[in-house]
Amino acid sequence: MVADPLSRVFSALADPTRRDMVARLAIGDATVSELAAPFDVSLQAVSKHLKVLEDAGLVSRSRDAQRRPVHLEAEVFDLMTKWIERYRRRAEARYRRLDDVLRSMPEESAPPPPPEGTAS
Amino acid sequence: MVADPLSRVFSALADPTRRDMVARLAIGDATVSELAAPFDVSLQAVSKHLKVLEDAGLVSRSRDAQRRPVHLEAEVFDLMTKWIERYRRRAEARYRRLDDVLRSMPEESAPPPPPEGTAS
DNA sequence: CGATTGGTCAACCGCTGGGTTGAATACGGC
DNA sequence: GCCGTATTCAACCCAGCGGTTGACCAATCG
Numbered sequence: 601m602v603a604d605p606l607s608r609v610f611s612a613l614a615d616p617t618r619r620d621m622v623a624r625l626a627i628g629d630a631t632v633s634e635l636a637a638p639f640d641v642s643l644q645a646v647s648k649h650l651k652v653l654e655d656a657g658l659v660s661r662s663r664d665a666q667r668r669p670v671h672l673e674a675e676v677f678d679l680m681t682k683w684i685e686r687y688r689r690r691a692e693a694r695y696r697r698l699d700d701v702l703r704s705m706p707e708e709s710a711p712p713p714p715p716e717g718t719a720s
Numbered sequence: 721m722v723a724d725p726l727s728r729v730f731s732a733l734a735d736p737t738r739r740d741m742v743a744r745l746a747i748g749d750a751t752v753s754e755l756a757a758p759f760d761v762s763l764q765a766v767s768k769h770l771k772v773l774e775d776a777g778l779v780s781r782s783r784d785a786q787r788r789p790v791h792l793e794a795e796v797f798d799l800m801t802k803w804i805e806r807y808r809r810r811a812e813a814r815y816r817r818l819d820d821v822l823r824s825m826p827e828e829s830a831p832p833p834p835p836e837g838t839a840s
Numbered sequence: 841c842g843a844t845t846g847g848t849c850a851a852c853c854g855c856t857g858g859g860t861t862g863a864a865t866a867c868g869g870c
Numbered sequence: 871g872c873c874g875t876a877t878t879c880a881a882c883c884c885a886g887c888g889g890t891t892g893a894c895c896a897a898t899c900g
Contacts (some may be wrong), residue, residue: 607734614731626810632847645889666846666897674811677804684797690746691794704860767882779865786876797869
């Protein structure tokens, strides 16, 4: 899995089980078994999910005797938030602009608008 | 593809090509061919990508003669943003709390903390 | 030391995702 | 009505994902 960071984060969170794990980890660190408990899957499956989350930078794992406590890393969320906010704002701005245009020229809507239609 | 909305949105954006398309659409609506131009894939592949984005509620498609202009829908972004913000805030709050704890009791860190380790 | 607990590695399996090509559909122009 | 343009549908291919089981490490307990 050698994808770009953003793809890794998004695809890590595209799985509901992994999102649930993140939700659980937001409350506090947990061991693999603790994380596995609520889910009806093998420990190995959970281990795989954790690897995905770790590769995405969403969690980190340390060591405590036999246990491997999992810790949620909040910073990576920013990567997503920034990307999302960027395009959302642009889209919303466009929407408001269009709104203005429609208000200022209400007759230009039904018939074929002049020539070309590529630019904006 | 009958997954929950959040999974659909995250997994739609897990693909770099689709993110690029969203970026392009943030500038303004575009036809399928226009969207396809920058990418080195077939028109059919682009059509599939658009279907994924549409199923996720990220874009909508109308009709203009033979063309099917694609429009970015900003609202769905909120779904993600809300989810992300929720857990990020919790994780950050925990982090600050831990910080406080560590500051107030600097000796309790290295040796095995009392018994049990499940709760928090 | 051997046994137990906690977790990972490896191989495999069925399904889906992203890509292809080729045929079909939906319009507008003539 | 026919042709070209814009897009989608259908079938197929291959890689990767999420799941399994079985074997394997790591560390603590007796």
